[in-house]
Amino acid sequence: MAEKLVEENNKEDNNNNIKNNEINIRVILEEGAKLPEYKTIGSAGMDIFAFINKDLEIAPLERVLVPTGVKMEIPVGYEVQVRPRSGLALKHGLTLVNSPGTIDSDYRGEIKIIMINLGKESYNIKPYDRIGQFILKKVDKAKLEVVSELENTLRGEGGFGHTGKN
Numbered sequence: 827m828a829e830k831l832v833e834e835n836n837k838e839d840n841n842n843n844i845k846n847n848e849i850n851i852r853v854i855l856e857e858g859a860k861l862p863e864y865k866t867i868g869s870a871g872m873d874i875f876a877f878i879n880k881d882l883e884i885a886p887l888e889r890v891l892v893p894t895g896v897k898m899e900i901p902v903g904y905e906v907q908v909r910p911r912s913g914l915a916l917k918h919g920l921t922l923v924n925s926p927g928t929i930d931s932d933y934r935g936e937i938k939i940i941m942i943n944l945g946k947e948s949y950n951i952k953p954y955d956r957i958g959q960f961i962l963k964k965v966d967k968a969k970l971e972v973v974s975e976l977e978n979t980l981r982g983e984g985g986f987g988h989t990g991k992n
């Protein structure tokens with residue numbers, strides 16, 4: 827799969843002059859853990875594999891913390907978001923409680939995935955199942971400046987649906 831992807835990548839580069847902008851991230855993998863991977867050339871997210879040694883059952887409305895066996899050194903100025911997979915969400919009601927989860931650039935612990943079963947039936951996560959995806963994002967830092975007045979706009983303080991439905 828990895829070789830195929832590289833091949834496809836090069837082909838795409840040659841054909842369309844598309845260059846993937848890759849950011850190097852140093853990773854520590856626990857023994858036996860699987861490195862997250864992009865499944866297609868255009869995937870925004872790298873799929874994350876459950877690092878468990880036996881099936882993990884999630885009852886309806888139960889929350890579980892699923893290990894990944896992955897530690898990362900995310901460059902300053904970036905974060906990693908942990909997002910659900912739509913297939914698991916649609917077919918089984920499986921999602922992430924804190925979606926999108928935030929992995930800070932200074933976090934050095936093992937990344938874990940907080941899953942919840944919103945379906946009606948128990949679901950078994952199997953070892954190495956793909957349970958979510960990592961998205962690398964640039965983040966700017968805000969510098970908060972306290973003032974007494976904000977610039978006026980048409981919307982003003984209207985929010986929470988005040989523009990109506992259609």
Ligand SMILES: O=c1ccn([C@H]2C[C@H](O)[C@@H](COP(=O)(O)OP(=O)(O)OP(=O)(O)O)O2)c(=O)[nH]1
Pocket residue numbers: 908924927928929930931933936937938939940
């Ligand atoms: O789904 C997640 C979310 C977070 N984390 C790790 C990485 C992240 O950098 C750290 C803290 O996450 P967050 O800031 O969302 O949680 P918190 O409750 O504010 O904890 P803390 O006080 O440690 O920041 O926990 C995960 O492994 N998985």
Ligand SMILES: [Mg+2]
Pocket residue numbers: none
């Ligand atoms: Mg925090």
